[in-house]
Amino acid sequence: MNDMSHQVPTVATLHFEGASVVHRGQVLLRPLTLSLSDERCTLVMGPNGAGKSLLLRLAHGLLTPSAGRVHWQGGAPRQAMVFQRPVLLKRSALDNLTYALAVNGTPWQSRKNLARKALEHFGLAHLEKRPARVLSGGEQQRLALARAWLLDPEVLFLDEPTAALDPASIRAVEEAVRDFHRRGTRIVMTTHDLHQARRLADDVVLLHEGSLVEHSAAATFFTTPSSPTARAFIEGELVW
Amino acid sequence: MTASDNAFSTALALILGLDDTLLGIVSLSLQVSLTAVLLAALVALPLGAALALWRFPGRSAIIVVLNAFMGLPPVVAGLTVYLLLSRAGPLGQFGLLFTPSAMVVAQVLLILPIIAALTRQQVEELHGEYREQLQSLGVSRLRRIPTLLWDARFGLLTVILAGFGRASAEVGAVMIVGGNIDGVTRVMTTAIVLETSKGNLPLALGLGLVLLALVTLINAGAYLVGETARRRLG
Numbered sequence: 001m002n003d004m005s006h007q008v009p010t011v012a013t014l015h016f017e018g019a020s021v022v023h024r025g026q027v028l029l030r031p032l033t034l035s036l037s038d039e040r041c042t043l044v045m046g047p048n049g050a051g052k053s054l055l056l057r058l059a060h061g062l063l064t065p066s067a068g069r070v071h072w073q074g075g076a077p078r079q080a081m082v083f084q085r086p087v088l089l090k091r092s093a094l095d096n097l098t099y100a101l102a103v104n105g106t107p108w109q110s111r112k113n114l115a116r117k118a119l120e121h122f123g124l125a126h127l128e129k130r131p132a133r134v135l136s137g138g139e140q141q142r143l144a145l146a147r148a149w150l151l152d153p154e155v156l157f158l159d160e161p162t163a164a165l166d167p168a169s170i171r172a173v174e175e176a177v178r179d180f181h182r183r184g185t186r187i188v189m190t191t192h193d194l195h196q197a198r199r200l201a202d203d204v205v206l207l208h209e210g211s212l213v214e215h216s217a218a219a220t221f222f223t224t225p226s227s228p229t230a231r232a233f234i235e236g237e238l239v240w
Numbered sequence: 241m242t243a244s245d246n247a248f249s250t251a252l253a254l255i256l257g258l259d260d261t262l263l264g265i266v267s268l269s270l271q272v273s274l275t276a277v278l279l280a281a282l283v284a285l286p287l288g289a290a291l292a293l294w295r296f297p298g299r300s301a302i303i304v305v306l307n308a309f310m311g312l313p314p315v316v317a318g319l320t321v322y323l324l325l326s327r328a329g330p331l332g333q334f335g336l337l338f339t340p341s342a343m344v345v346a347q348v349l350l351i352l353p354i355i356a357a358l359t360r361q362q363v364e365e366l367h368g369e370y371r372e373q374l375q376s377l378g379v380s381r382l383r384r385i386p387t388l389l390w391d392a393r394f395g396l397l398t399v400i401l402a403g404f405g406r407a408s409a410e411v412g413a414v415m416i417v418g419g420n421i422d423g424v425t426r427v428m429t430t431a432i433v434l435e436t437s438k439g440n441l442p443l444a445l446g447l448g449l450v451l452l453a454l455v456t457l458i459n460a461g462a463y464l465v466g467e468t469a470r471r472r473l474g
Contacts, residue, residue, distance in 0.1 A: 062372055080376065087373035090391045090473050099387070103377050131473045151377075 011154050011186045012077050013037035014059055018068030021054050029054045030211045031068055041177070041187040043197045043218075045233070046207035052190035053159050055207065056081070059188060060157045077154035077186075084160040086144035088132035093124060093143055096132045100147045118146040122176065138169025145176045156180050158189040162196065174200060194234065198222060206230050250442035251449060262443065266450055269427040272340050272414070273407040276347035281400050284352045288359025289385045292367055303360065309353035314346075318416030321346040325417065338419040343427070346413040351403035358399040363388045394469035401462040405455055 014036045021029040029051040036042055036059075044052045057063040058070050060081050089096050097115035106114065119125045122142045127135060132143060141161055148156055158177065162170040177200060181187055191197055197204060201218040206229070214221065214230045225231050254262050291303060323329050325337040325345070336342045366388055367374075374384055389396065411429035418425030420434060428447045435444035 057372075060376060062375055081372075083372065087370055089370075089387070100377055103379050103383065133473050 011039055012072045012074040014070070014072055014155075016055075016058070016068070016070050019058055019065035019070050020067045021051075021058070021063065022066040028210055029058075032212050033068075034205065034212060034215060036186075036188065039181075039184060039186050040202035041181055041189070041200055042203050042205060043201040044188065044190040044205045044207065045192065045194075045197055046213075047192065047233075049209075050207040051210045052192075052207055053084075055205070056157050056159050056188065056190055078152065079155045079157065080148035080151045080153035081157040081159070082141070082144050082148055082161050084163050086140045088135075088140055088143060090131070090133055092129050093119065093132050093135065094128040096143060097147055097150055100150055104151060114150060118150050119143075121149065121179075122146040123172070136169075138165050138172065141165060141169065141173055142176065145173065149176075149180070153180075153185055155186045155188065158187070160190050160192070162191070162193070170196075194236075206233060208233070247441035247445050251446035254442060254446040255449060259446070262446055262450070264423065265426055265428055265431050265447065268340065268425075269408060269429075269451075272343045272427060273347060273404060276344045276351065276407050277400060277404045279344065280348045280352040280355055280403060284355035284403075285359050285389055285396065286385055288356040289363045289389055291356070291360045292364035292388070293381050293384055303357070306353045306357040306360070310357050312350060312353065313412070314350060314410040315412035315416065317349045318346050318413030321349060321413070321417045337417060338421060338425060340418070340425060342417040343414045343425060346417045347407040347410070350410060350413060351407050354406060355399055355403045358402070359389075359392075359396060362392045362395045362399070366392050394465055394473075397465050398462045401458050405458055409451070409455060 016032045016034040018031040018033055019029070020027065020031045032055070044055055046052050054063065058065055060079055061070075061076070062081075089099060091099070094112070094115055097118055098111040101111040101114060102108070116125065116128065119128050122145060124139060124142055124146060127139060132140065135143065145161075156177075161177075162173050165173065174196065177187060177189065187200075189200070198218070201221075203215065203217050204221040205215045206213040206221070206227075208229050213233075214225060214227050216226065220226075221230065222234065225234060291299065291306075321342060322337065324331050325334070325342050326332055327337075336345070367384070370384075370388065370391075374387070379387065409429065411433060414425070414427055415430050415433070418427070418430065420426050420430040426434075428451045432444045432447050432451070435441070435447070
């Protein structure tokens, strides 16, 4: 996505101001100060337990920080989130999509049409009547992406969307992420896959043991990281 | 044991011959219990779901009371409804005592806690799985009630059938508030009690067989629905 250069509407800037998460006396995320601006694809990286998912949940508003604050400068934009294990309703693939449209207030006459188009876009048209819960892992994740697509988000959060998928499905998910980005959606995604980060990232946020280690442009991060932790991480020396 | 052998064959003859008395009793039983289940479910399903979704002071107390009332002795439920509906009671003016309506009220009191408590458990479990996604989609709590009830539909059908089983099988409550009046408030369970004490074993046994068949049928239905759902919906 580093090569993308076109006109997209500006998205509000997300500010973390000393935001931290403490659970039962345990500090899970140390006070974090970070701003995410521009229409970029930000990859949040770090070993398991580094606080990547927490950062995403704070950003999306699923969690409120124990201290500090998280806010959007200029008002919260339309957002959607795709989880590591997609949460689909116990209904058909099509009904999962029309439900999301119903919730966001789309008139019922146009719901089915829009949902079918999204299924087609993500190569799921032949599965529209199938119960969503019996689809394969890759199909479920694509359905979750189709649902997010329908909500036309200005910002899309993805929490390790490819962690449990086979290579073909990973490619499909990454292609979908590029599609979103092309449409002007700002991407914030967590991963612990360095190759994936190289393929997708405009900028990288590295977390380690609940602290922000580095936030820099992808080109800088992968070639000349400023911190020893980041160097160790890139060279694969950091213990997961 | 020729007496009970005879009773058994006479009972079968009554069932297969579609005996009028027997049919009347069975149909009243079904009417009363189905109405009770319908009314109880209409209240208990949203109530259980709301209890699963909202946190408020006194919530735990309500849950404990509901759980305790799942085992409410039918005679106590009957006595309570009797006191409420009797001439001198607060609802005496409606003249409902010793009518099928009174029996419906007593059965609703018995099964409403069962359906509400089990609904709360199932919905709470499902919501644990859905919570972040629904929050992400911006679904309001009120909106989550029908969403979760629909997605838990197969489990809840079993819950409702459990309520129906309890309603159709209990005898104490309907005996007290219905009075076991022939042709008016006589249902299967009260008739069995009466016919047994009268020594009319064929009718008692015939009713017993019908009741047993009904309960088995309901359980088979619940099992089938559950299995089909598990297989088809994952």
